[in-house]
Amino acid sequence: MIFGYARVSTKTQARDGNSLDAQQAALTAAGAEKIYTDTFTGTKIERPEFDRLRAQLRKGDVLIVTKLDRLARSVSQASGLITEMIDEGITINVLNLGILSNDSVNTLLRNVLLSFAQFERDMIVQRTQEGKAVARATTRISVRAARPSSTPSSSTMQWLCLRTTPTRRSSSSPASASPRSSGRESGGKFNPYAKWFKNTRAKELPH
Numbered sequence: 001m002i003f004g005y006a007r008v009s010t011k012t013q014a015r016d017g018n019s020l021d022a023q024q025a026a027l028t029a030a031g032a033e034k035i036y037t038d039t040f041t042g043t044k045i046e047r048p049e050f051d052r053l054r055a056q057l058r059k060g061d062v063l064i065v066t067k068l069d070r071l072a073r074s075v076s077q078a079s080g081l082i083t084e085m086i087d088e089g090i091t092i093n094v095l096n097l098g099i100l101s102n103d104s105v106n107t108l109l110r111n112v113l114l115s116f117a118q119f120e121r122d123m124i125v126q127r128t129q130e131g132k133a134v135a136r137a138t139t140r141i142s143v144r145a146a147r148p149s150s151t152p153s154s155s156t157m158q159w160l161c162l163r164t165t166p167t168r169r170s171s172s173s174p175a176s177a178s179p180r181s182s183g184r185e186s187g188g189k190f191n192p193y194a195k196w197f198k199n200t201r202a203k204e205l206p207h
Contacts, residue, residue, distance in 0.1 A: 002062045004032030005053055007070045008039055023066045030095060032064050059089030066095050068110060069117035078114050083107075 004027030006020050020037050027035050036049040057063060063085065065071055072078035082092060083102055092100040097113075100106060 002031050002033045002064065003053055003057065004028070004030070004035035004064045005050060005070065006035060006037045006066070007047070007050070018067075023070070026066050026095060027064050030064050030093070057085065057088070057090050062091045062093060064093045064095065068094050068097060068113050072114075075111055075114045075118055079107075079111055082110065 004024070006023035006027060008018060008020055008023075020039075024035055024037070036053040038047040038049045040047045053063075068078070071081060082100060085092060086100065086102050094100060097110075100110060
């Protein structure tokens with residue numbers, strides 16, 4: 001029986017003819033009777049649909065893939081898997097390479113191609129990690145810059161003083177120290193901002 005296998009790393013991958021639809025169309029055109037598909041990174045050797053496919057493959061069957069890295073993008077994983085299937089009498093047809101075999105030249109060629117695929121994957125992972133690190137650092141800087149100051153501004157303190165300092169008593173009231181000058185509100189409550197405001201204003205006035 002002729003089987004086909006298609007894989008993408010993400011559901012939105014549609015670059016260089018690697019979308020699932022493009023792969024399935026190519027596999028069908030090449031004669032695949034039953035096609036299995038996965039949406040998993042090629043570094044994972046255990047893929048649900050591929051595991052089902054692998055369990056059905058028998059001697060004399062044909063497995064078609066569009067590209068070598070659809071089987072895996074790790075040299076150790078793919079090389080061992082391909083060698084094992086060929087030894088079992090399963091024909092592997094890679095559409096852009098042809099029929100694979102276990103002779104020395106063919107093994108060398110596929111290992112070189114798998115090495116490039118693994119290198120490409122490693123570079124993508126590295127760039128992704130670097131991008132995430134830059135994004136986290138930028139977020140921390142933005143949050144720190146947006147954090148309000150713990151020290152109240154002069155205008156804020158002035159507003160507090162005016163809000164908490166009572167109005168001046170009339171001349172008919174019993175003589176007593178002004179709440180503004182003593183730093184106390186009517187009723188004997190201490191205004192913690194009055195003294196600060198008084199000292200601040202004294203520094204600002206010309207001598």
